[in-house]
Amino acid sequence: MTQTSFLAVIRLLSAQALLEQKFSQELGSVHGLSLNDSLLMMHLEQAPLLRLSRVDLAKRLCVSPSTVTRMTLPLEKLGMLGREADVRDARLAYVTLTDTGRKVIGAARQTLERKSKEVFKDRWSADEIEALADLLGRLTASQPNDLV
């Protein structure tokens, strides 16, 4: 007898692998971004001053701080991200979203939206998609600021 919670977790992991496979390629070739790059920039998009500290980003993305450092480096060189210091705390190195970055993530979002619709194209009603989004939202609710 298999536990329902275990079943849900396994299926979520499998579903993610499937989605990543479907999205990664086009996102990279068209916009030059990885899936995680996009999530990072989307977090910045909705941040108060279009900026977040690196540890804050790490928590939101569930990755290590070193990963954030390495992820932002090339995006900064491409002019999509910037770096800003805090007046009161010299340790902080905010990651900022530049105008270029806003345009790029906006375009990437359109690709993601289109491919998201494809995922549910057949055999899914609007109510079912919303039910899934709601349930998943409860999982991520424990995390710092929910996305979208």
Add this chain to the structure above:
Amino acid sequence: MTQTSFLAVIRLLSAQALLEQKFSQELGSVHGLSLNDSLLMMHLEQAPLLRLSRVDLAKRLCVSPSTVTRMTLPLEKLGMLGREADVRDARLAYVTLTDTGRKVIGAARQTLERKSKEVFKDRWSADEIEALADLLGRLTASQPNDLV
């Protein structure tokens, strides 16, 4: 106005990152397995002869064939997996689950089940967990043999 399907996809990706972070550490330190190692062995567990070809495993895990080759190598040396040839097709190199492997993945599954329950510990009813599992099952239904 954000699309519901896009919202669901983003939340699924975020939720997976959260779960991987919560599960990975204990799974590795206690059983010496990664999350993907466990999924691989669980696929073998439910396979007809406790064996699957490498490309089949790759499709089920949504990873490249080369990844399967590299994943199985250390597990084979540890005696958890074996290698079996096909009588009719000399290209095939089945990955088999040994007795040792069955015991290890059985123990790892218990850890996964326990931690899965923790995820839904508070604020989740049995019906809601089942609803989530069902909806996620429809996402992975398009894939070769569903797990669990």
Add this chain to the structure above:
DNA sequence: CCGATATATTTCCGAACGCAAGCATTTAGC
């Protein structure tokens, strides 16, 4: 003010992955 602790960031190192290329074998067309 001073030392101890905590926090933010970066760098180094090893592990894991995808892709392209290569090899072996099987299948299909003729």
Add this chain to the structure above:
DNA sequence: GCTAAATGCTTGCGTTCGGAAATATATCGG
């Protein structure tokens, strides 16, 4: 039966990631 295409698997290379250590700054207790 023979060549060409397809399939299964592995290897080399570049990329990405987490953890530990190092550095810099901030905070707390006295």
